[in-house]
Amino acid sequence: EPEVTQTPSHQVTQMGQEVILRCVPISNHLYFYWYRQILGQKVEFLVSFYNNEISEKSEIFDDQFSVERPDGSNFTLKIRSTKLEDSAMYFCASNKDNTEAFFGQGTRLTVV
Amino acid sequence: AQSVTQLGSHVSVSEGALVLLRCNYSSSVPPYLFWYVQYPNQGLQLLLKYTSAATLVKGINGFEAEFKKSETSFHLTKPSAHMSDAAEYFCAVRREAAGNKLTFGGGTRVLVKP
Numbered sequence: 317e318p319e320v321t322q323t324p325s326h327q328v329t330q331m332g333q334e335v336i337l338r339c340v341p342i343s344n345h346l347y348f349y350w351y352r353q354i355l356g357q358k359v360e361f362l363v364s365f366y367n368n369e370i371s372e373k374s375e376i377f378d379d380q381f382s383v384e385r386p387d388g389s390n391f392t393l394k395i396r397s398t399k400l401e402d403s404a405m406y407f408c409a410s411n412k413d414n415t416e417a418f419f420g421q422g423t424r425l426t427v428v
Numbered sequence: 429a430q431s432v433t434q435l436g437s438h439v440s441v442s443e444g445a446l447v448l449l450r451c452n453y454s455s456s457v458p459p460y461l462f463w464y465v466q467y468p469n470q471g472l473q474l475l476l477k478y479t480s481a482a483t484l485v486k487g488i489n490g491f492e493a494e495f496k497k498s499e500t501s502f503h504l505t506k507p508s509a510h511m512s513d514a515a516e517y518f519c520a521v522r523r524e525a526a527g528n529k530l531t532f533g534g535g536t537r538v539l540v541k542p
Contacts, residue, residue, distance in 0.1 A: 347527040359472070359518060359532040366527050374529075407471060409530075414479075416462060417530060419472040 318342045322408050322420035329398055329427055337393045337423045339408030348391045349409040349417065350383065352376070359407065365391065398427045430455045430521050432533035440539045447506040449536045451493075451519030454500060461502040462520045462530065463493055472518065478502060480524070489513070514540045 321340040329335050341348050350362040363373040363383055370383065382394045391410075395402055405424050409417040435450040453459060463475040476487025483495045489512075493504045502519060519533040 349529065351530075358534045359520075359530075361529040361531065364527060364529055371527055372529060409472075411527075414524070416474050416477050418474070419464075421471040 320408055320410055320418050320420035322406075322423050324423060325421065326424045327426070329425070331400060331427055332397050335395050335398055335425065337395075337406050337408075337425070339391045339393070339420055340389050341391055341408065341410030342412070342418055343389070345410035345412045345418075347371075347411050347417075348383075348385070350393045351407045351409060351419075352404040353407065353422075354401075354404045362393070362406075395425075398425075400427050403427045430459065430523070430531045432519050432521050432531055434517075434519050434533035434536050436536055437534060438537045438539065440541060441509045442541050443511055444508050447491075447504075447509045447513060447538065449504040449517050449519075449538070451502045451504065451533055452500055453502060453519070453521045455521055455523070457523055460522045460524055461493075461495060462522070463487065463491070463502075463504050464518045464520060464532075466516045466518065466535075468515070475504070475517070509538075509540050511540050511542065514538055 323338045348365040353359045363377045364371045380396045384392050405422045407422045408420045411417040431454045433452045461478040464472040476485045478485050478495045486492045491506045516535045516537045518535045520530040522530050
């Protein structure tokens with residue numbers, strides 16, 4: 317069964333460093349998303365991406381964040397200068413047409 | 429704007445007992461509604477979805493949910509809890525059109541006692 321794949325599963329980084337979280341969405345999906353879940357809190361929407369551009373972003377998704385689909389398969393989330401409060405589980409998701417979103421296993425980011 | 433409220437951040441049930449997880453939503457347009465489950469250290473897995481067809485929706489692992497427009501609710505139930513149901517459950521709402529974001533509730537952690 318096709319699935320959304322995220323790498324790495326865990327990432328530890330120093331405050332101020334750049335991190336790139338990687339995702340491979342399901343191959344025939346058209347809509348791509350990043351969500352995050354701070355420990356003990358709800359899952360929050362960050363950004364959605366369609367047709368090679370951002371279609372919607374939340375207030376969390378400030379200038380420190382960017383997304384890219386560099387080729388036909390990868391979808392990346394970059395945090396330019398990480399802060400302690402960026403520590404969270406980051407989920408990538410994708411869907412096709414009007415179907416449900418499929419989520420990856422997540423990347424746990426720890427900023428120290 | 430959409431929002432989702434899940435009553436009870438923690439629920440404890442005995443094995444074999446009814447599981448009832450409450451979800452209420454607010455949406456200015458007819459919504460799509462979803463229940464996702466998150467097992468420890470794993471991602472989000474879809475349990476079931478409501479997409480304006482039948483109001484009683486059956487999902488995986490014996491779960492079902494009923495959409496009640498008059499009550500703006502989408503409560504999740506399972507007649508008989510199993511130890512493997514211990515997990516966190518999230519209700520989510522989405523506007524109908526493709527590509528729209530999910531708005532999640534706060535989640536309900538289910539503990540199953542033997």
